Amino acid sequence: MQSDDSNYLIAPDPAAPRLTRAVQGVDHEGRAIDINVVEERPLTIYLNSQEIVTAMTIGDYPEYLALGFLKNQGMLASGEEVTGVDYDEELEVVVVRTASQTTYEDKLKKKTRTSGCAVGTVFGDMMEGLEGLTLPATEVRTSWLYALAHRINTTPSLYLEAGAIHGSVLCQGDRPLVYMEDVGRHNAVDKIAGWMVSEGVSGDDKILYTTGRLTSEMVIKTALMGIPVLASRSGFTAWGVEIARQVGLTCVGRMRGRRFVCLSGAERLHWDVDPASVAEEDRKHRRKSAE
Structure with a gap:
């Protein structure tokens, strides 16, 4: 599902038939309506012969999701040779194969549910991957943040569609x-991590933008991906901010129109544009963000 927009390498395809389904209902005035709702389907991820997790997902880019999940959970070490990623659409299974043998029974016993939508899962020793981590001291221009927020919030997407x-x-x-x-x-986020692993892309000079909350797991995943900047139109959790400060991650939230708040890593910011010159956010996007 490659985007027709040449400025994106991969972009959402809200017209893809497998991602949404038309459902009949009634509106606030009792009138019959048809609306598109997002599909959910299970995807079971295997690492070699071992079942790791079953995630609820919309079903696109399953190979990237599997690779990124395993990478962010510390189950694919740096330099690990991935010999194959096999997806069976009928069985809804992805098998990631590596050259070396892997055993994660103990790690699987320590998994913890997070506050994430669709019930995120974090393993108890994920924090170990942050020890000694140093993120690059790159510059982030505020004009970039404004441009990214506007562009992303006006890109055709499932978010705007359904x-x-x-x-x-x-x-x-x-x-x-x-x-x-x-x-x-x-x-x-795991799909992006999987794409980076597959394409050999570094996070050193990247920014990760998310529509969701800046939670501890989002901060940890971003740092483990080697990305020094995490930005969102949503808010923060206290633990997320604490971890961001510990690892030196720039954390910018509540990005709406000309406004934003930075609670960690402000030393990377370069104020190169007057906020008064930035257009306020369109009402349509304010309504969507409240849903």
Whole structure:
């Protein structure tokens, strides 16, 4: 599902038939209506012969989701040779194969449910991957943040088409590169991580934009991907901010029109545009963000 927009490498395809389904109902005046709602389907991820997790997902880019999930959970080490990623659409299973043998029984016993939509899952020792982590001291221009927010919020997407979904976008400078959506914000981020692993893309000079809350797991995943900047139109959790400060991640939230708040890593910001010159956000996008 490649975008027709040449400025994106991957963008949402809200017209894809498998991602939404027409459902009949009635509106507030009792009139019959048909609306498109987002589909959910299970995807079971295997690492070699071991079943790891079953995630609820919209079903696009299953190979990227599997690779990114395993990478962000510390189950694919740096330099690990992936020999194959096989997806069976009928069985709704992805098998990621590696050259070396892997055993994660102990890690699987320590998984913890997170507050994420579609019930995110984080393993108990994920924080270990942050020890000694140093994120690059890149500059972030505020003009980039404004340009990205406007561009992303006006890109045709399932979010604008049907709601009930989260988006995450890998960006470089003021250019959005890869835009992924899913019922859980963690899934959307994992798809981006999987694309980066598959394409050999570094996070050093990237920005990760998300429509969801800036929680502890979102901060951890961003840091583990080597991305120094995390931005969102939504708000923060206290633990998310604390971890961002510990690892030196720039965390920018509540991005609406000309407004934003930075609670960590403000030293990377370069104020190169007067906020008064930035247009306020369109009402349509304000309504969607409240849904």
